Amino acid sequence: MLYNVISEGNNISYIPTTLGSAMLIIVFVALLAAAVAFAGKKASGKGSLKLSAKQLAFCAVSIALGTVLSNVKLYRFPFGGSVTLLSMLFVCLPGYWFGLGAGLITAVAYGILQLLMDPFVIHPAQLLVDYILAFGAFGLSGLFSAQKRGLIKGYLAGVVGRWIFATVSGWIFFAEYAWEGWAPLPYSLVYNGIYIYTEAAVTLVILAVPYVQNAFARVKKMALE
Numbered sequence: 001m002l003y004n005v006i007s008e009g010n011n012i013s014y015i016p017t018t019l020g021s022a023m024l025i026i027v028f029v030a031l032l033a034a035a036v037a038f039a040g041k042k043a044s045g046k047g048s049l050k051l052s053a054k055q056l057a058f059c060a061v062s063i064a065l066g067t068v069l070s071n072v073k074l075y076r077f078p079f080g081g082s083v084t085l086l087s088m089l090f091v092c093l094p095g096y097w098f099g100l101g102a103g104l105i106t107a108v109a110y111g112i113l114q115l116l117m118d119p120f121v122i123h124p125a126q127l128l129v130d131y132i133l134a135f136g137a138f139g140l141s142g143l144f145s146a147q148k149r150g151l152i153k154g155y156l157a158g159v160v161g162r163w164i165f166a167t168v169s170g171w172i173f174f175a176e177y178a179w180e181g182w183a184p185l186p187y188s189l190v191y192n193g194i195y196i197y198t199e200a201a202v203t204l205v206i207l208a209v210p211y212v213q214n215a216f217a218r219v220k221k222m223a224l225e
Contacts, residue, residue: 027112031105031106031108031112055102055223058093058094059094059102059106062091063090063091063106063110063113066087066088066110067087067113067114069084069086070084070087070114071084074199075195075198077191077194077195079191080120080174081191081195083195083198083199084199086199086206088138088196088203089155089203091106091135091138092107092138092139092141092151092154092155092158093141094107094141094142095107095142095154096141096150096154096216096220097145097223097224098142098145099145099146100140100142100143100145101142103138103145104136104139104140107135107137107138107139107158108135108139110135110138111131111132111134111135112131123173129165129168129169129172129173130166133165134161134166134169135162137160137161138161139158140157140161141155141158144157151207151220152204155200155203159196159200163196166196167185167188167189169188170184170191170192171184171188174188175188
């Protein structure tokens, strides 16, 4: 059995068992290895996939920092979602460094880790949308890895992607929490937009500082050397 079904009144939650958690850890490690393989391909400029301890370190550190900062909540909303200290930015970094493939896989691995640490699952499909697709969308940053101002463009792509999937989840699975007089879809658009774009705005202000931009550019150069 990979999960326990917890029923409280009309609410049903799915909590991973020890075996389920072990399987998630295996999936996390496999995804991280796959991300590093794609990172090695981008860094070497060759068609073959290649594992590198250095690229593993960069991807792992970005996930670790994103995870730590996701627990630094500047504001937590009552029905899920919070404004954190730049956590979304660090999950977008592997895509900015190594491209779309590594970015998507690393971001999905981050979602698996979030599921392990703080699971809130009321339906298997909601797990897919909230933990795999919404967090995985941060990997869209890889679409702009080779472009000028690619970090900002990629970050915005990841943020919008997460907002879209979070909105879908809220619309389908959490419609009962819609504000009085609001239809579920507009409610979900606004509710999820408030905390996601508030954090994004704070992050963009920080990224607008030239010193910060130069620091991230130097880190990318180190990652690709």
